[in-house]
Amino acid sequence: xxxxxxxxxxxxxxxxxxxxxxxxxxxxxxxxxxxxxxxxxxxxxxxxxxxxxxxxxxxxxxxxxxxxxxxxxxxx
Numbered sequence: 167x168x169x170x171x172x173x174x175x176x177x178x179x180x181x182x183x184x185x186x187x188x189x190x191x192x193x194x195x196x197x198x199x200x201x202x203x204x205x206x207x208x209x210x211x212x213x214x215x216x217x218x219x220x221x222x223x224x225x226x227x228x229x230x231x232x233x234x235x236x237x238x239x240x241x242x
Contacts, residue, residue: 175187
């Protein structure tokens with residue numbers, strides 16, 4: 167899951183070296199925290215949050231297969 171989000175984010179931004187992804191594991195839910203450079207934040211979020219929503223949808227579909235719940239948080 168972590169690698170999936172990292173790959174998508176690095177494909178979107180101008181500065182792929184600044185992408186950091188960390189995962190906080192729980193029993194039923196894992197929280198994936200995404201950090202990007204400040205100038206790339208708009209590219210990851212997208213117009214009206216469409217890109218972020220799409221990333222969350224992909225993450226949800228992948229986590230359903232693993233029978234866990236995953237939440238994506240984009241951190242400034």
